[in-house]
Amino acid sequence: MAVTTAPQTKDIESLRAYYNDPDTCPSDSLKPVPLIDEQAFVSWQQDIPREYLRLSPEELDRRIRAARAYLGEKLVILGHHYQRNEVIQYADFTGDSFKLAQHAAAQDKAEYVLFCGVHFMAESADILTRPGVRVMLPNMAAGCSMADMADPDDVYQAWDEIADVLGDTKVIPITYMNSAASLKAFVGEHDGMVCTSSNAARVLKWAFERGEKVLFFPDQHLGRNTGYDLGIPLDQMVLWNYRLPNGGVTAEQLERAKVILWQGHCSTHQRFNVDQIEKARREYPGVQVIVHPECRWEVVQAADENGSTEKIIKTVSSSPAGSTWAVGTEINLVNRLQQQNPDKTVFCLDPVVCPCSTMYRIHPAYLAWVLEGLVAGHVINEIRVDDETRKWSLVALERMLALP
Numbered sequence: 001m002a003v004t005t006a007p008q009t010k011d012i013e014s015l016r017a018y019y020n021d022p023d024t025c026p027s028d029s030l031k032p033v034p035l036i037d038e039q040a041f042v043s044w045q046q047d048i049p050r051e052y053l054r055l056s057p058e059e060l061d062r063r064i065r066a067a068r069a070y071l072g073e074k075l076v077i078l079g080h081h082y083q084r085n086e087v088i089q090y091a092d093f094t095g096d097s098f099k100l101a102q103h104a105a106a107q108d109k110a111e112y113v114l115f116c117g118v119h120f121m122a123e124s125a126d127i128l129t130r131p132g133v134r135v136m137l138p139n140m141a142a143g144c145s146m147a148d149m150a151d152p153d154d155v156y157q158a159w160d161e162i163a164d165v166l167g168d169t170k171v172i173p174i175t176y177m178n179s180a181a182s183l184k185a186f187v188g189e190h191d192g193m194v195c196t197s198s199n200a201a202r203v204l205k206w207a208f209e210r211g212e213k214v215l216f217f218p219d220q221h222l223g224r225n226t227g228y229d230l231g232i233p234l235d236q237m238v239l240w241n242y243r244l245p246n247g248g249v250t251a252e253q254l255e256r257a258k259v260i261l262w263q264g265h266c267s268t269h270q271r272f273n274v275d276q277i278e279k280a281r282r283e284y285p286g287v288q289v290i291v292h293p294e295c296r297w298e299v300v301q302a303a304d305e306n307g308s309t310e311k312i313i314k315t316v317s318s319s320p321a322g323s324t325w326a327v328g329t330e331i332n333l334v335n336r337l338q339q340q341n342p343d344k345t346v347f348c349l350d351p352v353v354c355p356c357s358t359m360y361r362i363h364p365a366y367l368a369w370v371l372e373g374l375v376a377g378h379v380i381n382e383i384r385v386d387d388e389t390r391k392w393s394l395v396a397l398e399r400m401l402a403l404p
Helices: 011-021 038-041 057-074 097-106 119-129 152-166 183-188 201-208 219-230 251-256 274-283 298-301 309-317 333-341 363-376 389-402
Strands: 075-080 094-095 112-116 134-136 171-176 193-195 215-216 237-240 258-261 287-292 326-327 345-348
Touching: 057 075, 057 326, 057 363, 094 097, 097 112, 097 119, 097 389, 112 119, 112 333, 119 134, 119 171, 119 183, 119 389, 134 298, 152 171, 152 183, 152 215, 152 251, 152 258, 171 183, 183 193, 193 251, 193 389, 201 215, 215 219, 219 237, 219 258, 219 298, 219 326, 237 251, 274 287, 274 298, 274 326, 287 298, 287 309, 309 326, 309 333, 326 333, 333 345
Parallel strands: 075 094, 075 112, 112 134, 171 193, 171 215, 215 258, 237 258, 287 326, 326 345
Antiparallel strands: none
């Protein structure tokens, strides 16, 4: 399996530009190393104390386990499936964003939640946990390029422009979990809901029971693939380009559309293409292809199955021994599936080692730093959502969690 490497330069700005490009794959080798030895560290948050930079994987493991033992039931660690193995091993609960939202809501004893994921997930955990629970993110630089593609001001402006064209037509706003808390609050206040890849179809059905059209953001591909599966033709789904006046669409297109898609995408899932699927079918006769619905429409159509992270795990794990799977999703998850299913052939469609570059910013050194801070009585990297945002975000999230 090939590995992309950073430019052979010591120029910090050149390296920073490389690692911050959302459509490149600036991974290291995915092998446990001290934080200082990860080339990508140059573009990450660097306020972690220097003593943690050179700690070996073995020393970090010892210190993390000691801190966890001291904190006991006061602490719960949530880990997203895309985390590297050396982080996910410490999680009390693992899952996709939907499952982890449920775990956060169910906490009734913990005083602290350490969320090994990205910023929007930790915000959701802060919203859903009971008052007094302190939610932390190991590395505050762990964001989401997709979420960043839906700037709240752009969404508010689009909402107004759409209303100017459609008048009294009822539009239901739906935001993917991969969005800022302020946008979850926006949909909560405007009769909408949050969705995940696990429940997007149920959420869209819910929306069409209450309105004529749906504004779906920030991931165009999940919206398009879900709408198409529900029988909505492609020509009744219009793409709203937030960089252009009135989204770059005409009034006629907007009036005809049932789903208004935001021009956003996941940089990791954007890498998968039909050529990779065709190559897998040539090289592995009988292979079954399963991809995440954040992939492009044509990729989903060319695959045998598509579904959320949880569905991918369940489908591959429950398949017969000897079966072969080509998987279109994040590499840490695919590698874990391969390790957990030694009786099957499991490989990633993309031949390049490509982790979620922002999720990958959670390194064990950050866990050790935050946990040892807790032991010393300090809460580091706390995620706090203001009361008004929390109020309406909770409305949107609870609507989602209440779906049958």
